[in-house]
Amino acid sequence: MEIGPYLMLASLEGAVTAAVLALTxxxxxxxxxxxxxxxxxxxxxxxxxxxxxxxxxxxxxxxxALGFAMALVLVPVLVAGIAVAADMTILKRIAxxxxxxxxxxxxxxxxxxxxxxxxxxxxxxxxxxxxxxxxALPWVEFADGAPRLYWPWGLSTTSYKxxxxxAAGGVLVGxxxxxxxxxxxxxxxxxxxDRDMALAFGIPVERVYALVFGIGAGLAxxxxxxxxxxxxxxxxMGGDPLLLSFIVVIIGGLGSLxxxxxxxxxxGLSDGIISVFFSPTLAKILATLLVALVxxxxxxxxxxxxxx
Amino acid sequence: xxxxxxxxxxxLGLLALLFAxxxxxxxxxxxxxxxxxxxxxxAVGYNILFGYTGLLSLGHALFFAAGMYGMGLLVNQTGAAPxxxxxxxxxxxxxxxxxxxxxxxxxEGVAFMIVTLMFAQAGYLTVLYFGAYTRGDEGFVIQxxxxxxxxxxxxxxSNRYFAGLLVFGLAMLINLWLVRTRFxxxxxxxxENEERARMLGYDVFVHKLGAVVLSGxxxxxxxxxxGLLFGYVxxxxxxxxxxxFPLLWVLLGxxxxxxxxxxxxxxxFYLIDLSSGLTTAYMLIAGVALVxxxxxxxxxxxxxxxxxxxxxxP
Numbered sequence: 079m080e081i082g083p084y085l086m087l088a089s090l091e092g093a094v095t096a097a098v099l100a101l102t103x104x105x106x107x108x109x110x111x112x113x114x115x116x117x118x119x120x121x122x123x124x125x126x127x128x129x130x131x132x133x134x135x136x137x138x139x140x141x142x143a144l145g146f147a148m149a150l151v152l153v154p155v156l157v158a159g160i161a162v163a164a165d166m167t168i169l170k171r172i173a174x175x176x177x178x179x180x181x182x183x184x185x186x187x188x189x190x191x192x193x194x195x196x197x198x199x200x201x202x203x204x205x206x207x208x209x210x211x212x213x214a215l216p217w218v219e220f221a222d223g224a225p226r227l228y229w230p231w232g233l234s235t236t237s238y239k240x241x242x243x244x245a246a247g248g249v250l251v252g253x254x255x256x257x258x259x260x261x262x263x264x265x266x267x268x269x270x271x272d273r274d275m276a277l278a279f280g281i282p283v284e285r286v287y288a289l290v291f292g293i294g295a296g297l298a299x300x301x302x303x304x305x306x307x308x309x310x311x312x313x314x315m316g317g318d319p320l321l322l323s324f325i326v327v328i329i330g331g332l333g334s335l336x337x338x339x340x341x342x343x344x345x346g347l348s349d350g351i352i353s354v355f356f357s358p359t360l361a362k363i364l365a366t367l368l369v370a371l372v373x374x375x376x377x378x379x380x381x382x383x384x385x386x
Numbered sequence: 387x388x389x390x391x392x393x394x395x396x397x398l399g400l401l402a403l404l405f406a407x408x409x410x411x412x413x414x415x416x417x418x419x420x421x422x423x424x425x426x427x428x429a430v431g432y433n434i435l436f437g438y439t440g441l442l443s444l445g446h447a448l449f450f451a452a453g454m455y456g457m458g459l460l461v462n463q464t465g466a467a468p469x470x471x472x473x474x475x476x477x478x479x480x481x482x483x484x485x486x487x488x489x490x491x492x493x494e495g496v497a498f499m500i501v502t503l504m505f506a507q508a509g510y511l512t513v514l515y516f517g518a519y520t521r522g523d524e525g526f527v528i529q530x531x532x533x534x535x536x537x538x539x540x541x542x543x544s545n546r547y548f549a550g551l552l553v554f555g556l557a558m559l560i561n562l563w564l565v566r567t568r569f570x571x572x573x574x575x576x577x578e579n580e581e582r583a584r585m586l587g588y589d590v591f592v593h594k595l596g597a598v599v600l601s602g603x604x605x606x607x608x609x610x611x612x613g614l615l616f617g618y619v620x621x622x623x624x625x626x627x628x629x630x631f632p633l634l635w636v637l638l639g640x641x642x643x644x645x646x647x648x649x650x651x652x653x654x655f656y657l658i659d660l661s662s663g664l665t666t667a668y669m670l671i672a673g674v675a676l677v678x679x680x681x682x683x684x685x686x687x688x689x690x691x692x693x694x695x696x697x698x699x700p
Contacts, residue, residue, distance in 0.1 A: 168677055172680055172681065176496050177496070178680045180442070180444075180496070181442075181633065181637065181679075181680050182681070184630055184673075185673045185675070185680065186677065188672050188673025188676070189674060192668075192669050192670035193670065196666075321507065359511055362511050363511045363512055366504045366505075366508040367508050370489070370490075370508065373493055373497050373500060374490065374492050
């Protein structure tokens, strides 16, 4: 196979990573933007989403699409409920102090991870995708001076992967509409801009915080439900999405949603393409160093505006 | 100066108690305590930055591992003498700490935590990347023959106990000395109010950098000793978990106290030791402890003691 189709395959895989990453990172970014806290347990909400998706699809017999549809609706709500409970019992009581919140969410991380280990066990388990047709992809070649389509061997994707990309795009538009077009979004943005002023105007800031924490965790869970038919559910799977979301949120500018989505696409695509040519460990080293240096030298992120 | 004498009495008393304990403890707890003392030295190093300077690092495993690998690779690859390798490990830790400090101290608060976390993660991945030398997750063993320092076999339990006590005692005495010096007092002033310290004319950056280097060096000393005393060097010591542990120990024992890191390490070690007998999910205990501590006792054990009984505790 020549390099062109190879690159196309890598970017398609990258696009799936980017779609899921964008959802997860937007959840983290929303929590950071509105509440000004860093949620280290975010990756565990992702893992919880995948594990619960396995559980829900197992409960419901019949066609795999039926169970998957149930998981898609139920799991994010369940995980959001757990996150809201954690917010109200723990984070609220330490008054969202940034440093203590990090320590507390590290604690929550271990609690969720280890309780999953005790109940779900150390195995990785698959979930059947609702639809999964193999689609061969064409490539253009020049024969006798005229372009012509042909189907190279091995250049294919599945309908499910395209479905993931479309679904993630749809959800992101939904999040944007929620933030920009609804009353609750208005309350969130007001709280983000000035917490004390929002409080003075009678906005129930604590309830907004709980809601935002729930939505953030729900987005991570949704991303996990989407990816679990491709990856398997495992109790340690939260680490990588957490790290990548951190990278994306920081490069995109802390708390900026468009920057986050842009950075997710950039990181997801380049992760797919770089991993083809270099060792994945080296790619990760470079990415983490990049993040650290961005934070040191450009704390507003590569795409973020300077804070006023 | 009566408080000063009490302070010295308490801490020297602890060292004397630890010295005496080794003659009465059964073998299992004897071995545990040797480990706890070396890990407590790590916690003391962490506490200098977190407890006294008010900088919360999530990347101290980088320094611990720098000491451990600086020592271990030298012994394993070149067959260097243990003492020289130990020194090299400590120096490696100091250099890494200085480099990280210069970069990370440009940020503060949450950004500082994330920057340290990211650098430590990059360090961990680097250990994995050079698996040909470090053998990655699997790690490597330092042979007994290579652990004889100046004719003393460090793999022997009672020699190991003494060495652990020496490492811990050294770290604790450095800490005690630090809180009496001008430098240490400026660090506390920075923790309490950075702006005010700056207004008073202190160079905040230089003092913080000094704290990072001192803290990193002690952590590296603990890491190098741990590798040498227990004969194993592995990538898990560079992982996030080993950055979280000293935070947990110091929070439990009491941040900003000299004796706190030891108490925290002792309690958490046995808590995890007991619970790992019951379940494989022993890190659950660590998680619950972190949440409960932030909620109910942000001052830790020694902090509560200081508030209620011994107001003079340094």
